Amino acid sequence: MSIQQARAATDRLLPGLTERLRNRGLMALEQAEPAELCALFRESGAAALLVPTQAGGMGAAPSDTLAVLRAVGSLCPSLAVMMTMHHHTIATIVQLGGIVPAADELLGAIAANQLLVASAFAEGKPGSAIFNASLKASAVEGGYLLNGSKKPCTMSHGMDVIVAGVAPASGDGQGFAVIFAEGSGIVRERFWQTPVLAASDSNALVFRDVFVPDDMVLLAEGEGAEQAAEVAQAASLSGLCWFQLMVGASYLGVASALVERLLGRRGVADLQLAQLAIELEGAYQALLGTASLLQQTDAADPALYSQALCTRFSVQAAIERASNLAVELLGGMSFIASDEVAYLLAASRAIGFHPVSRMAAVPMLADYLRQTTETAVSAGEPAHV
Structure with missing residues (x-):
């Protein structure tokens, strides 16, 4: 699916969004107040993209979701980052449907009111402290008090709901909390200093005795802790898987915007364009294939x-290679004459800052390779790697 096909899919699902983004222009959007992007997000109907149809949402297929993120990333990277955070959190909430009473109710409210959802998880790897490094929950009458911070948190001022990873303050455990931002007493503190992706409004959220009712919390402690832990782990794994694919699609859109600026230019050889096509479309097919597997x-x-x-x-890696080559082919005069090329190049690099970091993933991926090889050998198959 080319970038034009991704935009066509977006126009089908969210009519008028790409036109509004094009008309506003890349740099105007990226320098806009975050409230403007939140308004575009809501007005497009995109908040309900992944909400199941039975909850009143669109129930979009994974391929459509990735197409939307790629298309939006090519026109407004900051909005694509907002959407990535929202949609991967929705994917987590969907896993909790029928288990946590608040989950089904929340999905319906998101679809009906176009609520924007932020995620406040402590990033990590499966089996490690995914939740307990973020917020601590202390039991009180009728619910819990949350203390801690999340930084950065995208849509820090514009979100309506926060889904947070929590751990009991009194001991081991893990879980989720759903917090409605209005009236919660959450404090926002400035955190994001760079102009790149500043419109995504990624700042610090500070929780000081923020009350959350019992029915808004799934916490794996005490009686039923083992079952609750399994539910929390399964939901978190699903959300983390989707996050990797969504963040890939969003930044692939940024690289696609750089490559798009080459088309129609004189002096760009077919061999160079073919290499760019291989990088972009090969990467996109990998995203689609993994989404189907998921x-x-x-x-x-x-x-x-x-x-x-x-x-x-x-x-x-494909994004890095494609964006480097595209900028080189665009030439120094394009870099000098417009801030768009430099901005897109800088924005494309931000994919490397999203969790999980490459260094944090190394032990997990090495173990995965060892296990798959050992499984093949024990089955009498050649140990191809």
């Missing part, structure tokens, strides 16, 4: 997360 496979399988990470880092 749909068909138990999302609680840690091996699936390793596969999602392999795809993400492969796509990240």
Whole structure:
């Protein structure tokens, strides 16, 4: 699917969004107040893109979701980052449907009111402290008090709901909390200093005795802790898998915008354009293939997360190669004459700052390779790697 096909899919699902983004222009959008992008997000209907149809949402297929993120990333990277954070959190909430009473109610409210959802998870790898490094929950009458911080958190001022990873203050455990931002007492503090992707409004959220009712929390402690822990782990794995694919699609859109600026230019050889096509479309097909696998496979399988990470880092490398080549072919005069080329190049590099970092993923991916090789050998198959 080319960038034009991705935009066509976006026009079908979210009519008028790409036209509004084009008309506003890249730099105007990236220098806009975050409230403007939040308004575009809501007005497009995109908040309900991944909400199941039974909850009143669009129930978009993974391929459509990735197309939307790629298309939006090519026109407004900051909005694509906002959408990535929102949609991967929705994917997590969907896993909690029928288990956490607040989850089904929340999905319906998101679809009906175009609520924007931020994520406040402590990033990590499966089996490690995904939740407990972020927020601590202390039990009180009728619910819990949350303390801690999340930084950065995208849509820090514009979100309506926060889904947070929490851990009991009194001991071990993990879980989720759903917090409605209005009236919660959450404090926003400035955190993002660079102009690149500043419109995504990624700042610090500080929780000081923020109250959350019992029915808005799934916490794996005490009686039923083991079952709750399994639910929380499965939901987090699913959300983390989707995050890797969504962030890949969003930044692939940024690289696509750089490459698009080459088309129609004189002096660009077919061989160079072919190389760019291989990088962009090969990466996109990898995202689609892994998304299809995620749909068909138990999302609680840690091996699936390793596969999602392999795809993400492969796509990240393709983005780096394509954007470098595109900027070189555009030439110094294009870099000098317009701030768009420099901005897109800088924005494309931000994929490397999203969790999980390459260094944090190394032990997990090495173990994954060892395990798959050992499994093949024990089955009497050649140990191809």
